[in-house]
Amino acid sequence: MTTTRRNAPAGAPVLACRDLAVVRGRREVLRLDALEVAAGATVAVLGPNGAGKSTLLLAGALLLPAGRGEVALFGERPRGAADAVRLRRGTATVFQEPGLLDMTAQRNVETALALHGVPRGERGPRALEWLGRLGVRHLAGARPHTLSGGEAQRVSLARAFAVRPRLLFLDEPFSALDPGSHAPLVGELHALLASEGTAALLATHDLSEARLLADRALVLLDGHPAQLGPTREVFDRPAGRAVASFLGYSTVDASWLRARLGLPAGPAGDAFVPPAAARLAGPGDPSALAARVVAVLGALGQGRVVVDAGAPLTAEVPVERIRADGLGAGAAVRVAIDAARVAWPGGSAD
Amino acid sequence: MDLLLEAIAEAWRLLTTGDADVYGITARTAAITGTSTLVSMLIGMPAGMALALGRFPGRRPLVALANAGTGMPPVVAGLIVAMLLWRSGPLGSLRLIYTPAAIVVAQTLIATPVIAALTAAAVMALPPSLHLQIRAMGAGRSQYLWLVAREARLPLLVAVMAGFGAVISEVGASMMVGGNLAGSTRVLTTASVLEVGKGQFGTALALGFILVAVTIGVSLVLSAVQQRAQRR
Numbered sequence: 001m002t003t004t005r006r007n008a009p010a011g012a013p014v015l016a017c018r019d020l021a022v023v024r025g026r027r028e029v030l031r032l033d034a035l036e037v038a039a040g041a042t043v044a045v046l047g048p049n050g051a052g053k054s055t056l057l058l059a060g061a062l063l064l065p066a067g068r069g070e071v072a073l074f075g076e077r078p079r080g081a082a083d084a085v086r087l088r089r090g091t092a093t094v095f096q097e098p099g100l101l102d103m104t105a106q107r108n109v110e111t112a113l114a115l116h117g118v119p120r121g122e123r124g125p126r127a128l129e130w131l132g133r134l135g136v137r138h139l140a141g142a143r144p145h146t147l148s149g150g151e152a153q154r155v156s157l158a159r160a161f162a163v164r165p166r167l168l169f170l171d172e173p174f175s176a177l178d179p180g181s182h183a184p185l186v187g188e189l190h191a192l193l194a195s196e197g198t199a200a201l202l203a204t205h206d207l208s209e210a211r212l213l214a215d216r217a218l219v220l221l222d223g224h225p226a227q228l229g230p231t232r233e234v235f236d237r238p239a240g241r242a243v244a245s246f247l248g249y250s251t252v253d254a255s256w257l258r259a260r261l262g263l264p265a266g267p268a269g270d271a272f273v274p275p276a277a278a279r280l281a282g283p284g285d286p287s288a289l290a291a292r293v294v295a296v297l298g299a300l301g302q303g304r305v306v307v308d309a310g311a312p313l314t315a316e317v318p319v320e321r322i323r324a325d326g327l328g329a330g331a332a333v334r335v336a337i338d339a340a341r342v343a344w345p346g347g348s349a350d
Numbered sequence: 351m352d353l354l355l356e357a358i359a360e361a362w363r364l365l366t367t368g369d370a371d372v373y374g375i376t377a378r379t380a381a382i383t384g385t386s387t388l389v390s391m392l393i394g395m396p397a398g399m400a401l402a403l404g405r406f407p408g409r410r411p412l413v414a415l416a417n418a419g420t421g422m423p424p425v426v427a428g429l430i431v432a433m434l435l436w437r438s439g440p441l442g443s444l445r446l447i448y449t450p451a452a453i454v455v456a457q458t459l460i461a462t463p464v465i466a467a468l469t470a471a472a473v474m475a476l477p478p479s480l481h482l483q484i485r486a487m488g489a490g491r492s493q494y495l496w497l498v499a500r501e502a503r504l505p506l507l508v509a510v511m512a513g514f515g516a517v518i519s520e521v522g523a524s525m526m527v528g529g530n531l532a533g534s535t536r537v538l539t540t541a542s543v544l545e546v547g548k549g550q551f552g553t554a555l556a557l558g559f560i561l562v563a564v565t566i567g568v569s570l571v572l573s574a575v576q577q578r579a580q581r582r
Contacts (some may be wrong), residue, residue: 063485082490089488099483101502111497113490163488 012075012105013038013092014167014199015060019198020069022055028067030055030223037167042193042200044214044231047208048246052223057169060201062088063166074166089116092160093169096176098152100144105131105155109162116163130162131155133246134188150181157185161192168193168200174209186212207247211235221245235274237343244343246273248304252311256343260289261339269345275304276314277341288334289313293327309335355553360552361559372553376560379518379537382450386457387514394513395506396464398469399495403481413470419463424456428523431456435527441467448529456523461513468512472505473498507576511569518565538564 010318022030030052037043045053058064059071062084070077073091078084100108108129118126131137134154144152153173160168170189170325174182185208193200193213204210210231211219217231219239226246227239237264238244241251254271258264291309298304303319305327306312315335317327328332351555364372435447435455446452477500484497499506508579515522521539528535538561545554 012572035540058482061486063482089485091488093483095479095483095486095487097479101477101480101484101497112487115490115493159487169486265423299436 012072014074016070016072016075017060018070018072020056020059020071021067022052022059022064023067024055028223030220032056032069032225034227035218035225037149037199037201039166040197040199041216042202042214044207044210044217045201045203045220045244046210046234047220047255048205050222053205053220054059055223056169056220057093057171057201057203061091061093061169063093077080085339089163090165091167091169092165093162093171094096094153094156094160094173097217098144098147098149098156100147100152100155100159102144104141104143105136105147105158106140108155109159112159112163118163125252126162127158130158133161134158148181150177150185152270153181153185157189157192161196165191165198168198170200170202170204172203172205175204175206186256189213204302207235215247219246221246235241237347238272244270247272247274249274249343250278250311250313252313256311257337257342260278261287261337263339266344267346272343272346273313273337274341274343275314275316277338278313279336279338280305280315280321281336283334288336291292291333291335293329293331295329296322296327305333307333307335311339320335354504357551357555361556363442364556365559368372369556372556372560373542374535375538375557376564379539380525381563382453382537383457383517384516385511386454386461386517387456388516389458390461390465390513390563391502391510392528393458394467394509397462398466398501398509399473401466401470403472403495403498412469416463416467416470420467422460423522424520424524425522427459428456428526428570431459431523431527436485447527448531448535448563450528450535452527453524453535454500455518456515456527457520460520461517465509468509469506472502472509474507476501479487494576503579507572507579510516511572512539514532514572515565515566518561518568 015037015083017032017035020027020030020032021028032260045056047053055064059066061079062071067201073087078087078089085309101111103111106124106127109130110123113123113126128137134152134157136154136158138152139147139155144335147155174185177185190213202210202213214231216229218225219227219234220244226243227234235247238247238249244251249271251270254269255265257271258266289309291307291313293305294308294312296303298305303317303322304314305317305322306314313335373505402414431452432447435442435444435452437447438456446455481498481503484494487515489497496500508558519539521543524535524537524540526539528540530540540555542554542561545557
C-alpha cells in the first residue's frame with residue numbers, strides 16, 4: 001500500500017489551499033486566497049451555519065472538487081481520482097454524524113484499517129487499543145443502533161485515530177452531543193491531538209471548543225475569510241464589526257467608552273466588548289455604568305443580558321442571578337466593564 | 351369435491367413415488383430459473399448501482415425505465431425474445447428458439463429490471479452522509495462500491511428474491527420462446543398449464559405443489575441469509 005508519508009516533502013504544510021473557489025449548484029459557496037495547516041497544528045474554522053466551514057473541510061479532504069485554485073495534501077496536489085484516494089489515506093474525517101457502518105464498533109475500526117492497508121493480523125488489536133483509548137472498548141461488539149450519540153462519536157474518533165492520520169478533518173464533531181457527553185470528549189480530543197502530534201482542521205461554531213483546541217483560527221463569513229490568525233489574536237482583536245458580531249462581542253464607539261470609563265483619550269474607532277468583559281455590578285461600584293436590560297439571552301452554561309448603557313452592551317451573567325434578581329426587559333442595572341479585556345482600536349485602552 | 355380429492359391423491363402418488371417426469375421438470379426448472387436469476391443479478395445489480403450512484407446524462411429516464419420494467423408483462427418479454435430469436439429474426443442464426451437458453455434470455459429480460467430498480471432504490475435510500483463517510487475513510491472505487499453494497503445488503507437480498515419470484519412464476523414467456531417441449535423446455539409452470547389442458551389435475555396439482563415448495567424453499571434460504579447478514 002502506498003502511503004503519503006514517503007512522498008511528502010519535508011517541512012511542507014499538511015494542507016495548503018490557494019486561490020480556492022468552490023461552486024455548489026450555480027452558487028459560489030467558498031472563496032479563500034490561502035490557508036495552510038502546519039504539521040501537528042490545529043486550525044479552527046469558525047463561522048455561522050452556511051458560512052462555508054463544511055465546504056472548506058470537504059474540499060480540503062479532496063471529497064469535493066474545487067472549481068478553481070488548488071488543494072495540496074502533504075505537499076502534493078492530486079493527479080486524478082486514484083491519487084486523491086492515496087493522499088486522502090493520510091487523513092481521517094469525523095463528521096457531525098458518527099457515520100458508523102452497519103457492523104460492530106470493532107469492525108468499523110477494522111474496516112478503516114483495512115482500507116488503509118493495515119495487515120489483517122494487526123487490525124483487531126489496533127482496533128481494540130483505540131476503542132480502549134476512547135473509553136469504549138467494552139462496546140467493541142456493539143452495533144451502531146445500540147450506541148448513544150456520545151458512544152457512537154467516540155467509536156468514530158477511535159476509527160479516525162486508529163489509522164494514524166497526519167491530518168484530521170473534524171466537521172462539528174460534537175455539536176449533536178448533549179453537554180454531558182460534549183465536554184469530556186473535547187478534553188480527550190485535546191489530549192489525543194497533542195499526544196499523537198496529529199494536525200487538525202476543525203469546523204465549529206463553538207467558540208470555547210476553538211479556544212481550547214486550536215492554535216490558529218479562521219473566521220468564515222458568507223463563504224469568505226473575515227479573519228485568519230492565532231486563535232488568541234482572533235478573540236482578543238476581532239478584525240471588524242462582522243467578526244466581533246459573530247463572536248458575540250458588543251461594538252461601541254471607543255471614544256464614548258473611554259469617556260464613560262474615565263480612561264484617557266485614544267485612537268478613534270470601534271471598541272469590541274466581549275460578554276465576559278461586561279458584568280453586572282453592585283451599587284457600590286463607582287465605575288459601573290447605569291443601564292437598563294433590553295433582553296435576556298440563553299447560552300450554554302451561562303446567561304447573557306443585553307443592556308442599554310447609552311450603547312447596547314452584552315454582559316455575561318450567571319443564570320442563577322438572572323433568576324434570583326428576576327432580570328427582565330426594562331430592569332435597571334449597573335454594568336462594570338473590564339477595560340483590559342476590551343478590543344480597542346490601536347490595540348490597547350490608552 | 352371428488353375431483354379435488356382425486357387430484358390430491360394423484361399428486362401425493364406422483365410426489366412420493368418419485369415420478370421421473372415430475373422430478374425431471376423440477377430439476378430443469380431449478381436450472382433455468384437459477385441461471386436466469388444469476389444472470390439478472392450480474393446485470394441488474396451493477397446497473398442498479400450505476401443508476402443510483404452515477405452522474406450521467408439520461409440517468410433519470412433510465413431509472414424511470416427500470417421502474418417501469420418491473421411491471422414488464424412476461425408475454426411481452428417472450429414476444430420480444432421470440433422475434434429476436436425466430437429463425438428469420440436478427441439472432442435466428444444462433445438457433446436458440448425453443449431451447450432452455452431462450453427461456454433464460456426471456457426470463458433475464460423479466461428479472462433484470464426488477465433487480466436493477468430495487469438495487470437502485472436500495473442504494474438511493476442510504477443516507478448521503480454515509481457515501482461521504484466511506485470515501486473519507488480512504489476507500490478506492492471498488493472498495494467504495496463494496497461497502498455501499500454491504501450497507502444495502504438487506505434490501506439487495508429482497509431485490510434478488512423479487513427477481514427470482516418474477517421468473518419462477520412466469521409462464522407466458524417460457525411458453526412462447528421455449529415451446530414447452532418435453533424433456534427440453536418444459537418447466538413447472540408450462541407443464542402445469544399443459545396438464546390442466548389435458549384434464550390431468552392430479553399431475554398439475556403435484557407440479558403446483560412443487561412450484562410452491564421451491565418458491566418457499568428459496569425464500570426461506572434467502573431469508574436465512576438475510577437474517578444472518580443482519581446480525582453481522
